[in-house]
Amino acid sequence: MSTFKVIVPAASLCAAALVLAACAPAAPRQASAQGAGARLGLGQTPSAAQIRGWDIDVRADGAGLPPGSGSVARGRAIYEARCLSCHGANGDKGIAPRLAGGQGTLASKAPVLTVGSYWPYATTLYDYIHRAMPLDSPQSLTPDEVYAVTAYTLHLNGILKADAVLDAASLAAIRMPNRDGFKPVLQ
Numbered sequence: 077m078s079t080f081k082v083i084v085p086a087a088s089l090c091a092a093a094l095v096l097a098a099c100a101p102a103a104p105r106q107a108s109a110q111g112a113g114a115r116l117g118l119g120q121t122p123s124a125a126q127i128r129g130w131d132i133d134v135r136a137d138g139a140g141l142p143p144g145s146g147s148v149a150r151g152r153a154i155y156e157a158r159c160l161s162c163h164g165a166n167g168d169k170g171i172a173p174r175l176a177g178g179q180g181t182l183a184s185k186a187p188v189l190t191v192g193s194y195w196p197y198a199t200t201l202y203d204y205i206h207r208a209m210p211l212d213s214p215q216s217l218t219p220d221e222v223y224a225v226t227a228y229t230l231h232l233n234g235i236l237k238a239d240a241v242l243d244a245a246s247l248a249a250i251r252m253p254n255r256d257g258f259k260p261v262l263q
Contacts, residue, residue: 132215134203138248141202145243146224148231154221155228158210167191167232172211176232179253192233196258198250202226223247 134140155163160170167175167190178188187193191201206222208214217225223242230236235250 132206134199134206136197136199138199138244141199141244141247142219143244144219144223145241146220146222146227147241148224148227148236148238150220151224151226151228151231154217154225158217159225162211167229175229179234182254182257190233191229192235192253194254194257196252196255198226198230198235198247198252201229202247205229 132140155167162170162172163175164170168177174188174190176190176192178190178193181188181193195201202222205225206215206217206219209225210216226247227236227240227242230242230250231238231240235252236242240246
């Protein structure tokens with residue numbers, strides 16, 4: 077059985093691609109969100125209040141933190157009522173990921189990734205608790221309760237003293253132990 081190669085000049089391939097592109101049906105124009113909804117009879121344009129309800133992110137620098145405050149003592153009470161069943165009495169045992177301990181283990185063969193050993197920003201803890209906790213009723217805690225649970229979690233990691241009170245300014249000012257452990261990918 078003989079084989080042979082067909083050599084097609086690059087110019088021919090380019091010409092074929094242009095012919096195919098010219099024959100292909102044009103892509104439909106993108107309709108505006110308002111137009112698409114009206115055309116299809118679906119949905120509505122969200123109001124400014126509805127958008128604000130979803131705009132709950134907190135940045136690393138503390139932008140987005142709401143007014144309020146919470147103490148370690150108040151956080152302990154909330155933690156015992158709402159968090160202990162998943163994270164354990166000291167945040168280091170339970171069915172959910174560990175919250176406390178692990179300092180000094182990141183370079184080991186068995187690193188323990190916790191709030192105190194791994195997380196670079198305390199504001200991220202507030203953001204996560206506010207968005208996703210407790211697991212059975214996310215976003216059910218008030219800002220004061222979230223500040224308090226954040227304070228207690230940081231206390232469990234030895235980052236805050238037992239008499240500490242957190243608010244937007246003091247939370248954003250916390251320097252986490254692993255702050256310098258993350259490097260930007262693009263510079």
